[in-house]
Amino acid sequence: xxxxIAVALVLIAVPQPPPTLKPVINYSLxxxxxxxxxxxxxxxxxxxxxxxxxxxxxxxEYDDRYFRYVTAFTVEPSSAIIAxxxxxxxxVIVPQGDIRVRYRLALPSEPLPRAAWRxxxxxxxxxxxxxxxxxxxxxxxxxxxxxxxxLPRSWRVATGLERTRDPRVYAAANAAALMESPILAGxxxxxxxxxxxxxxRIVYWPLPDATPFDTTTFVSAIxxxxxQTFALFGRAPYREYTFQFQDxxxxxxxxxxxxxxxxxxxxxxxxxxxxxxETAHEFIHTWNLMAIKxxxxxxxxxxxxxxxxxxxxxxxxxxxxxxxxxxxxGVPLADSTRIAxxxxxxSHYLATPAYERFSxxxxxxxxxxxxxxxxxxxxxxxHRQGEVLGAMLDFIVRDATSGRRSMDDVMRLLFSRADQRxxxxxxxxxxxxxxxxxxxxxxxxxxxxxxxxxxxxxxxLVLMGLRASVSWAPAVSNGEPExxxxxxxxxxxxxxxxxxxxxxxSIWGRAGLHSRDRxxxxxxxxxxxxxxxxxxLQRLRMGDTVRxxxxxxxxxxxxxxxxAGFQRPxxxxxxxxxxxxxAWLGKP
Ligand SMILES: [Zn+2]
Numbered sequence: 114x115x116x117x118i119a120v121a122l123v124l125i126a127v128p129q130p131p132p133t134l135k136p137v138i139n140y141s142l143x144x145x146x147x148x149x150x151x152x153x154x155x156x157x158x159x160x161x162x163x164x165x166x167x168x169x170x171x172x173x174e175y176d177d178r179y180f181r182y183v184t185a186f187t188v189e190p191s192s193a194i195i196a197x198x199x200x201x202x203x204x205v206i207v208p209q210g211d212i213r214v215r216y217r218l219a220l221p222s223e224p225l226p227r228a229a230w231r232x233x234x235x236x237x238x239x240x241x242x243x244x245x246x247x248x249x250x251x252x253x254x255x256x257x258x259x260x261x262x263x264l265p266r267s268w269r270v271a272t273g274l275e276r277t278r279d280p281r282v283y284a285a286a287n288a289a290a291l292m293e294s295p296i297l298a299g300x301x302x303x304x305x306x307x308x309x310x311x312x313x314r315i316v317y318w319p320l321p322d323a324t325p326f327d328t329t330t331f332v333s334a335i336x337x338x339x340x341q342t343f344a345l346f347g348r349a350p351y352r353e354y355t356f357q358f359q360d361x362x363x364x365x366x367x368x369x370x371x372x373x374x375x376x377x378x379x380x381x382x383x384x385x386x387x388x389x390x391e392t393a394h395e396f397i398h399t400w401n402l403m404a405i406k407x408x409x410x411x412x413x414x415x416x417x418x419x420x421x422x423x424x425x426x427x428x429x430x431x432x433x434x435x436x437x438x439x440x441x442x443g444v445p446l447a448d449s450t451r452i453a454x455x456x457x458x459x460s461h462y463l464a465t466p467a468y469e470r471f472s473x474x475x476x477x478x479x480x481x482x483x484x485x486x487x488x489x490x491x492x493x494x495x496h497r498q499g500e501v502l503g504a505m506l507d508f509i510v511r512d513a514t515s516g517r518r519s520m521d522d523v524m525r526l527l528f529s530r531a532d533q534r535x536x537x538x539x540x541x542x543x544x545x546x547x548x549x550x551x552x553x554x555x556x557x558x559x560x561x562x563x564x565x566x567x568x569x570x571x572x573x574l575v576l577m578g579l580r581a582s583v584s585w586a587p588a589v590s591n592g593e594p595e596x597x598x599x600x601x602x603x604x605x606x607x608x609x610x611x612x613x614x615x616x617x618x619s620i621w622g623r624a625g626l627h628s629r630d631r632x633x634x635x636x637x638x639x640x641x642x643x644x645x646x647x648x649x650l651q652r653l654r655m656g657d658t659v660r661x662x663x664x665x666x667x668x669x670x671x672x673x674x675x676x677a678g679f680q681r682p683x684x685x686x687x688x689x690x691x692x693x694x695x696a697w698l699g700k701p
Pocket of ligand 1: 394
C-alpha cells in the first residue's frame with residue numbers, strides 16, 4: 114500500500130515522466146489463439162552486472178508453485194549461461210547490457226469448477242498474469258514495469274494494472290504490484306460505478322453455455338456493499354478497482370485494487386446474491402489485510418511465507434464486517450439477525466475444542482502452508498475464532514464508551530495507521546485507544562500464549578442485556594441421527610494418504626487414531642486417495658464396525674471403530690437487549 118500511495122503522488126506531481134530516463138523492465142505476454150496450452154512471456158531488461166537472477170514469486174496464502182510449468186527458458190544473447198539455483202530461481206550469467214529472456218508457461222489442466230485465482234485459457238478468454246506468469250528480477254523489486262499484452266483481437270482486458278496511452282500496454286509501479294494484478298481477458302460483460310469519487314469496474318466472464326441471471330440485482334448489491342465499506346473506512350486505499358468475476362469457478366482472492374472471484378452463472382440464476390458474502394469478504398480485505406497488513410507479510414518473495422500471527426484479526430474481522438456491512442446495505446442474508454448469526458457462531462465455537470486448547474495466535478500461525486494436521490487431533494478455523502473474538506471486543510468497546518464507539522472506530526484507527534504493519538500488540542493498542550479501557554487480560558487469555566482458554570461469552574453478552582444458554586443434543590442431519598464422521602484424509606506430498614482427526618473426543622480419536630497417521634487399509638482393503646476414503650466413510654452405517662490399519666513412525670497400528678452418533682451444542686441467545694444491545698442489533 115505504501116508504494117501505491119507513493120506512486121500516486123509521483124504521477125500527480127509529474128504527469129508525463131520522460132520514459133527513457135527511468136529504468137523499466139518490459140514484459141510481454143502473448144496468447145496464440147491456435148495454441149491455448151499456455152502462453153509465452155518475453156522480458157526485456159537492461160542489466161548493470163554480468164549475473165542476474167529471475168524468480169517466480171510465492172503467494173503468501175496460495176502458493177501454486179507455477180515454476181514447475183516453466184518451459185523453453187532462453188536468453189539472448191545466446192552466450193548466456195543459465196542455471197537453476199533454486200526451484201523458483203533462474204540465474205543468468207551474460208555480459209551486461211540489453212537482455213531478452215523468453216519462456217513459455219505450459220498450463221496444467223484445471224477441471225471445473227476451478228479456484229478463481231488459478232490461470233486458464235479458453236477460446237473465449239482466460240485469467241493470466243500475476244505470479245503464475247511473470248518472473249521478477251531479484252534485487253530490482255522496486256523497479257517499475259510495463260506489460261504488453263498480445264491477445265486474441267476480440268478479447269477485452271480487466272486488470273488492476275495501470276493503463277497507458279497504448280491500449281495494449283499496462284504499467285505496474287513495482288514487481289509486487291505486477292504480481293498482485295492478475296489479468297482477466299476475453300469476452301467480458303462489464304458494468305461500472307463511482308463511489309467516493311473512485312471508479313469501480315465489475316466484469317463477468319461467462320462460460321459459452323452460461324445461464325442468464327439477473328445482473329441488475331447482482332450489480333446493485335455489490336454497489337451498495339461498496340458504499341457501506343466506504344462509509345466504514347472513509348476512503349479507498351486505491352485509485353481504481355476491478356471486480357473480476359468468472360463463471361465455472363469458486364472462491365476468491367483479494368488484491369490491492371482488484372479481486373478474482375468465482376461466480377457460477379448457474380448458481381447466480383437461482384440467486385443473484387449467492388456470491389455477495391464472498392465478494393464482500395474479499396473486498397474488505399483490500400483494507401483489512403492488504404492495507405492493514407500483518408507485520409510478517411513481505412512485499413514479494415519466492416520463498417514460502419513464514420507463519421503469520423494476526424490472521425485471526427485479518428480474517429475474523431473481515432468476516433465480521435462482510436456480515437455487518439451487508440446488513441447495513443440491506444442485502445438479505447441467511448442468518449436473519451445478528452443474534453442468529455452469533456448463535457450459529459457460538460455453537461460452532463463450542464463444538465470445536467481447538468479454540469479452548471489453542472490461542473488465536475497459535476491457530477493463525479498454522480493457517481498458511483503448515484498442512485493438515487498441524488494442530489494434532491484438532492481442527493480449527495482462524496476465521497471463525499477471529500469473528501467470535503471480534504464480536505466480544507465490539508461488546509467491550511461499546512460498553513466502555515457507553516455506545517459512543519464500536520469496532521468501527523478500531524478499524525478506522527488501524528486504517529489511519531496503515532503505513533505501519535500490524536501484529537497482536539498493535540491491534541490491542543488500537544482497541545485500548547478506542548475504548549479507553551484495558552483489554553490486555555482479554556488478549557492474554559485468548560489471543561497470545563499457547564492456550565485459547567475458555568471464553569466467558571456471557572460476561573460480554575450481558576453488557577448488551579443478552580444471555581446465551583447451551584444445550585447439547587445428539588447431532589441430527591436431514592432428520593436422521595448424524596454419524597460421527599469427524600475425520601478426513603489428505604494426500605501428502607509423498608503421495609501417501611494421511612488422516613486428520615478433527616476432534617480427539619470423536620469415535621476416531623477415542624479409537625487411538627491420530628492426525629497424519631498414514632492410512633493403509635479399511636477392513637483389509639487398501640485406500641489410497643481422499644475421494645476413495647470419503648466414499649468409504651459415506652457408505653458406513655450406524656453400528657457398523659470398521660478396522661482401520663495405519664502406519665506411523667513407531668510402527669503399524671490397527672483401530673477398531675464402531676460407528677455411532679455424537680453430541681452437538683446449540684446456543685440460544687435470550688434476554689431483552691438494553692440500549693447498547695439495541696444499537697448493536699438494529700442501528701449499528
Ligand atoms: Zn479471507
